[in-house]
Amino acid sequence: MSDCLFCKISAGDVPAEKVHDDGELFAIKDINPTAPVHLLIIPHKHIETIADLEAAHAELIGKVYLTARDIARDEGFDEDGYRVVANCKRDGGQTVFHIHFHLLAGRPMSWPPG
Amino acid sequence: MSDCLFCKISAGDVPAEKVHDDGELFAIKDINPTAPVHLLIIPHKHIETIADLEAAHAELIGKVYLTARDIARDEGFDEDGYRVVANCKRDGGQTVFHIHFHLLAGRPMSWPPG
Numbered sequence: 113m114s115d116c117l118f119c120k121i122s123a124g125d126v127p128a129e130k131v132h133d134d135g136e137l138f139a140i141k142d143i144n145p146t147a148p149v150h151l152l153i154i155p156h157k158h159i160e161t162i163a164d165l166e167a168a169h170a171e172l173i174g175k176v177y178l179t180a181r182d183i184a185r186d187e188g189f190d191e192d193g194y195r196v197v198a199n200c201k202r203d204g205g206q207t208v209f210h211i212h213f214h215l216l217a218g219r220p221m222s223w224p225p226g
Numbered sequence: 227m228s229d230c231l232f233c234k235i236s237a238g239d240v241p242a243e244k245v246h247d248d249g250e251l252f253a254i255k256d257i258n259p260t261a262p263v264h265l266l267i268i269p270h271k272h273i274e275t276i277a278d279l280e281a282a283h284a285e286l287i288g289k290v291y292l293t294a295r296d297i298a299r300d301e302g303f304d305e306d307g308y309r310v311v312a313n314c315k316r317d318g319g320q321t322v323f324h325i326h327f328h329l330l331a332g333r334p335m336s337w338p339p340g
Contacts, residue, residue: 184314194276221318
């Protein structure tokens with residue numbers, strides 16, 4: 113069995129409230145939120161980092177942004193706006209090595225982004 | 227003629243050093259860098275915000291991450307890591323309304339991301 117936390121959540125072996133799930137991508141609330149809305153959009157497929165992406169994954173990764181767009185519309189922060197952040201490896205601040213995208217909203221995001 | 231800065235750079239009407247250009251996406255240095263490496267990856271196609279993305283754009287947006295992966299390998303920060311940030315509208319901190327993706331590297335990125 114995989115030791116990957118997000119694979120376990122994907123499979124339902126670790127409980128988590130999925131606020132979105134279309135079979136390719138799911139979204140959960142970050143357990144340490146840094147904004148009023150702080151979700152993680154996660155491919156079900158296990159890909160460790162951005163560095164491990166292959167050309168065949170392009171459409172899947174693009175769909176992350178369509179999902180962010182849809183969640184923003186559904187949750188009503190589409191007009192105010194939001195930020196999407198993806199961390200790769202140590203300098204990026206990646207802590208779970210299953211690719212995921214932070215969707216942050218509900219307050220003005222400052223600059224620089226970390 | 228478009229008033230969009232990134233359309234002008236795309237067309238070559240405003241000079242900028244393109245560190246990458248594959249016909250679909252180009253990359254330039256951010257004029258106000260917040261990290262030792264701070265690039266913008268930009269579709270040639272004019273799309274205002276993430277909220278304006280359509281399903282047909284998914285592969286293009288996914289290719290942004292393949293481009294980030296390739297730039298990281300080419301410029302030698304692939305092992306240390308990096309962060310990719312996309313801002314949508316006011317709360318996201320979007321300043322140019324032509325979709326673009328910040329690629330930040332060369333130092334540990336802190337948390338929260340703005």
